[in-house]
């Protein structure tokens with residue numbers, strides 16, 4: 001057993017017995033970890049989800065780590081005060097939980113999740129979904145048709161990937177996105193280009209549907225948080 005400290009976000013608490021919980025956390029240095037948290041639901045020892053903080057824990061040989069404490073960084077309370085961010089984090093972490101291997105450190109992904117502010121959530125959420133799919137090694141090619149390999153007219157975004165206009169006509173594929181939204185997805189391969197793109201509500205919804213649809217196929221299960229996200233955003 002080794003005692004560790006790491007920046008982390010606790011993203012899910014599953015009630016266990018009285019006031020204890022199994023906590024799922026994403027830490028900067030140790031990746032995704034599972035913790036046994038006594039008194040997780042009490043006022044005094046209570047733990048808050050979706051806040052950046054410092055996690056003190058001990059790694060054990062089993063997959064359940066021992067929890068000592070979690071100290072919130074108060075400058076990240078805006079995550080809790082903005083339901084636009086909070087609702088999107090549910091979706092992002094559901095995909096992260098399903099696709100990122102446990103105990104695989106990814107400081108870049110961790111830092112990216114901390115980049116949310118009151119203005120950028122429409123742009124950042126689809127990018128985080130893409131980034132997680134990419135990190136998991138399952139993202140489709142953004143530069144060629146999934147059916148024929150053509151590099152031209154790639155605007156039909158489906159659960160299988162991008163189709164060119166010829167293939168989407170021949171195979172009667174309908175996509176999630178209009179041309180603008182498809183273009184935004186294609187820009188994700190180039191982070192400096194993507195950084196300057198404005199994403200409207202309509203585009204965000206189309207892109208989230210497209211990437212969530214694809215994530216579901218890869219994860220072989222429905223995303224529980226998707227319906228709520230689409231109802232609220």
Ligand SMILES: [Zn+2]
Pocket residue numbers: 145146147148149150163164165166167168
């Ligand atoms: Zn094609």
